[in-house]
């Protein structure tokens with residue numbers, strides 16, 4: 203008898219197969235004890251609303267809320283063949299059990315469980331749970347297969363997540379689209395995320411700028427800044443700034459205090475996905491998705507980093523003995539001279555090693571697979587360097603520095619200057635020696651001329667510098683900022699009890715990049731010069747959506763309950779019942795909204811619907827072709843731009859994908875008029891009459 207191994211995708215399946223000694227059998231791999239096959243991400247999904255009855259085929263407010271008692275699954279049409287293959291292998295008589303080897307996380311569990319459910323497989327299951335893709339990790343994983351039942355709660359949480367998204371997403375999106383007659387798609391995580399972006403835009407717009415002034419005195423050896431009575435360098439009053447500027451030059455001051463403070467800064471924790479996405483965005487300019495994709499290749503193809511979709515920045519104590527192998531794997535890279543010998547690790551590891559802070563996967567680490575940098579693409583190398591730098595930092599000493607602050611009194615005016623000097627570079631040495639710049643290292647206003655100054659020394663103001671600044675509006679979000687805001691959505695919540703429950707933030711680390719991409723695809727926001735900017739449509743959507751759905755609170759509460767379900771502390775049923783109730787309430791709230799969607803707020807759109815003059819949104823289809831979709835829901839007109847190559851010229855042509863509802867209605871009347879033309883009383887049924895009638899209708903529509 204053999205075991206069937208179900209991987210998440212082909213590349214991983216082939217890796218597992220090679221370790222298990224399986225050989226190619228065409229569409230799957232087989233060896234003496236294992237058969238290896240794979241999904242292609244999800245092969246099974248939840249049925250759309252129309253499969254729960256004819257009435258749901260039509261989008262109408264009368265049919266809402268849609269709350270089918272049980273949600274069914276179905277095979278995804280596009281990857282149907284792969285599902286059939288997996289099913290045929292599951293059904294084989296010589297297969298006694300299944301090893302679930304999909305991604306070791308909530309969504310991966312769902313991929314496998316839905317396939318087994320759809321295939322009506324009742325064979326025993328085991329779970330492969332590994333954090334790296336190296337040969338030894340795979341081998342060890344197979345030696346320690348877990349009982350599949352141990353992951354039931356994880357499956358329930360995953361399933362609950364998908365049900366919640368179905369009930370909320372379909373109901374609210376349909377309610378919004380019908381009620382406001384505009385294509386609006388809302389969702390459990392995407393809407394509060396979008397609200398973060400639009401609220402920032404509102405703040406920027408309502409921002410009223412002011413001027414302030416600063417004064418710096420040049421004392422010859424050093425410069426110092428003037429501090430107001432409120433202990434800030436910002437002088438709000440222009441007259442006061444001017445009078446200080448003219449009166450201080452040439453005056454003598456006295457050093458009133460010299461204070462030296464020594465400080466230490468502990469090494470940072472290792473990376474989890476979100477933290478790496480943020481740093482990669484800030485330092486390398488990567489998008490969140492680009493980081494995840496690149497990291498996935500480092501994990502799967504090169505096998506030199508551990509499991510990417512982790513939300514932990516800690517490691518478990520059983521990792522510590524593996525440091526030597528992980529460091530040895532770097533010996534042919536530029537990092538070699540920086541790798542401490544294991545006996546020489548001087549870091550205090552008590553913070554990093556924390557079993558309680560690791561749930562599914564530990565922080566991102568290098569694996570023990572020797573690294574050949576020449577095999578990495580430029581992108582991969584850059585990201586890998588970040589991961590390694592951080593790993594080496596966590597194994598390094600504290601950074602120690604001292605700050606000297608000098609205060610000078612010039613005729614009752616207080617000036618202050620500061621000097622920061624590193625005493626021991628510690629973990630900061632890693633990035634310093636790798637030549638990467640960190641803005642937080644030595645402070646910019648360091649005045650090395652402060653050496654040797656003593657209390658009581660007299661100094662003279664040689665010159666005075668007056669500068670005017672304007673207060674700045676809050677900045678738009680970069681992807682790094684947004685990831686941070688999503689992760690810490692709890693910070694925006696006032697209720698401290700709730701804040702605690704919101705620790706998980708908006709979405710999960712694994713899904714945050716997708717949410718950002720989805721909002722861009724749906725024309726709710728766009729990337730502009732490295733910032734995320736809401737579109738007019740996105741702002742209208744947030745303006746009209748029920749307030750609950752745009753707050754982080756509701757989503758945070760749900761996320762927290764999903765977490766409880768995965769830990770076996772809550773069951774699926776009451777959660778789903780609450781979600782259904784919520785969906786119904788949200789629909790009611792949408793319908794009760796007396797506001798209307800305002801297409802003119804969309805600015806001056808480049809593309810306007812030829813039938814109803816509403817703005818059209820640009821969308822890309824799966825093949826990357828440009829579509830323009832009328833945003834008026836009841837119109838529905840959609841056209842596609844097709845490229846035609848004629849000899850050496852590329853011509854653009856339009857092709858109607860979906861006809862406007864208005865055009866369809868028009869044709870219907872035309873037809874009726876044609877067949878009953880002679881009786882219509884419009885005077886005959888000639889072709890000319892028909893054209894005239896049609897023209898008049900068009901005119902009527904324009905007014």
Ligand SMILES: [Zn+2]
Pocket residue numbers: 811812813814815816832833834837838839862
């Ligand atoms: Zn239209």
